[in-house]
Amino acid sequence: MSSSVRSVLFVLGIMVASLSAAMLIPALIDRYAGEEASSRAFFWSSVWGGFLGLAVALAVKTDNGKLTTRSAFLVTGGSWLVLAVFAALPLRYGGHDLSWTDALFEAISGLTTTGATVVTELDGRAPGFLMWRAILQWIGGIGIIVTAMAIWPLLGVGGMQLFRIESTDSSAEKVLPRAVQIATAISLIYLALTLACVIAYSVAGMNGFDAIAHAMTTIATGGYSTRDASIGAFSGGNADYVAMVFMLLAALPFVSYLMLVRGHPSTLWRDPQVQGFFLVVVIAILAMSVFVVASDLYAPGAGIRTAAFNTISVITGTGYATADYGVWGAPATAAFFVLMFAGGCAGSTTCSVKIFRYQIALLAIRQHIVSLAHPRAVTSLRYGGRPVPPETVHSVLGFLFAFIAVFTLSAALLGAIGLDTTTALSGAATTLANVGPGLGEIIGPAGTFQALPDSAKWVMSANMLIGRLEVLTVLILFTPRFWQS
Numbered sequence: 001m002s003s004s005v006r007s008v009l010f011v012l013g014i015m016v017a018s019l020s021a022a023m024l025i026p027a028l029i030d031r032y033a034g035e036e037a038s039s040r041a042f043f044w045s046s047v048w049g050g051f052l053g054l055a056v057a058l059a060v061k062t063d064n065g066k067l068t069t070r071s072a073f074l075v076t077g078g079s080w081l082v083l084a085v086f087a088a089l090p091l092r093y094g095g096h097d098l099s100w101t102d103a104l105f106e107a108i109s110g111l112t113t114t115g116a117t118v119v120t121e122l123d124g125r126a127p128g129f130l131m132w133r134a135i136l137q138w139i140g141g142i143g144i145i146v147t148a149m150a151i152w153p154l155l156g157v158g159g160m161q162l163f164r165i166e167s168t169d170s171s172a173e174k175v176l177p178r179a180v181q182i183a184t185a186i187s188l189i190y191l192a193l194t195l196a197c198v199i200a201y202s203v204a205g206m207n208g209f210d211a212i213a214h215a216m217t218t219i220a221t222g223g224y225s226t227r228d229a230s231i232g233a234f235s236g237g238n239a240d241y242v243a244m245v246f247m248l249l250a251a252l253p254f255v256s257y258l259m260l261v262r263g264h265p266s267t268l269w270r271d272p273q274v275q276g277f278f279l280v281v282v283i284a285i286l287a288m289s290v291f292v293v294a295s296d297l298y299a300p301g302a303g304i305r306t307a308a309f310n311t312i313s314v315i316t317g318t319g320y321a322t323a324d325y326g327v328w329g330a331p332a333t334a335a336f337f338v339l340m341f342a343g344g345c346a347g348s349t350t351c352s353v354k355i356f357r358y359q360i361a362l363l364a365i366r367q368h369i370v371s372l373a374h375p376r377a378v379t380s381l382r383y384g385g386r387p388v389p390p391e392t393v394h395s396v397l398g399f400l401f402a403f404i405a406v407f408t409l410s411a412a413l414l415g416a417i418g419l420d421t422t423t424a425l426s427g428a429a430t431t432l433a434n435v436g437p438g439l440g441e442i443i444g445p446a447g448t449f450q451a452l453p454d455s456a457k458w459v460m461s462a463n464m465l466i467g468r469l470e471v472l473t474v475l476i477l478f479t480p481r482f483w484q485s
Contacts (some may be wrong), residue, residue: 091129221317230322230367
């Protein structure tokens with residue numbers, strides 16, 4: 001066995017063991033709540049997962065732990081699938097009435113922070129089961145940030161090399177020299193934001209359990225809730241305001257928070273992707289607020305509040321809902337469909353295309369138009385005051401093409417399975433963009449994915465993994481050249 005394969009298996013083993021250890025939390029919660037079947041499922045899944053993970057890690061441990069580029073792709077792609085399988089064990093065998101397809105769908109949706117669910121009647125579910133869904137999203141949120149900051153820039157995935165932390169010797173931009181330090185610092189910030197969110201939710205009227213569960217899924221921009229009515233179940237307080245604030249905070253690049261802590265606060269508001277993100281958010285909220293008020297759907301105050309919350313939730317890919325915006329009419333439905341493809345900033349917990357890719361693509365188009373009008377003119381493409389190399393532009397455009405291609409293919413597959421047009425299109429969009437709820441009567445904000453055929457759930461499960469792993473990270477594994485020596 002080669003050292004690179006041993007390194008990959010070692011990392012996967014440690015990840016499985018760590019995930020299995022986290023299962024003890026819902027096991028204890030359900031034990032205390034008297035949910036014996038669910039508690040036993042979590043306990044024994046923890047035991048077997050921990051045993052297998054540690055056994056593999058110890059069996060393949062090597063002194064040469066360096067990951068090659070190929071190994072990094074395998075770890076990045078393989079870890080999410082392997083973790084999802086183990087995370088699904090207690091969901092399947094805990095007496096929760098979930099088939100293997102549904103359990104795996106729920107686990108993948110949790111880890112990828114998508115928030116699409118097949119679970120109904122949340123209000124009556126075992127508390128450990130509900131907490132496990134929140135834990136999965138919280139783990140997925142920090143996992144995606146660390147991966148984005150420490151690994152993807154090194155692989156040049158979809159233009160992420162623009163945010164490679166070691167790319168400059170400037171003290172203002174060279175945040176931390178090593179990936180381990182980056183991961184540690186970002187994890188502490190992630191934890192601090194989560195704790196702040198817990199406190200804010202508690203002040204807004206949530207009990208301790210709901211506050212912790214919703215804080216984890218808010219900071220992860222995942223959207224799993226402990227209630228069937230989502231955040232709308234807490235409409236008597238100010239939980240929706242808390243959620244809006246922390247969804248926006250989670251959508252900002254965490255590396256900018258590092259710069260803020262290190263005494264460079266201007267890095268955050270001078271970042272062009274941050275400026276672009278808030279521009280999109282403000283315009284979308286204003287347009288949606290005008291629409292719902294002008295349509296007499298809500299009174300002005302309630303209309304602005306409802307429009308702002310659901311717009312922010314969709315743009316950040318969180319997936320919470322305080323209203324069934326699927327019944328607001330065709331203009332609103334079309335607008336929310338488009339907003340699914342927005343996303344937040346690179347290096348955040350948000351999903352979808354990400355704002356910076358649109359900005360780079362528009363700059364490249366403008367540069368091309370200028371070159372057509374003035375063939376002899378020498379122009380350079382700059383982003384945030386830094387030159388953008390041609391390979392970065394190619395990477396961004398390649399990502400956009402791959403994203404559109406996967407969306408088109410998956411929507412066609414869902415249509416061929418028998419889903420109606422709205423469900424097929426929005427289902428492909430919301431799972432690939434990791435938003436959560438789709439549109440229409442079946443998978444809209446008032447529905448779930450439970451009624452879909454298993455074949456559709458498998459297509460959407462693949463979509464969630466592909467979308468969360470930035471598309472190219474997965475697609476490259478299917479190229480023959482990747483596997484050649």
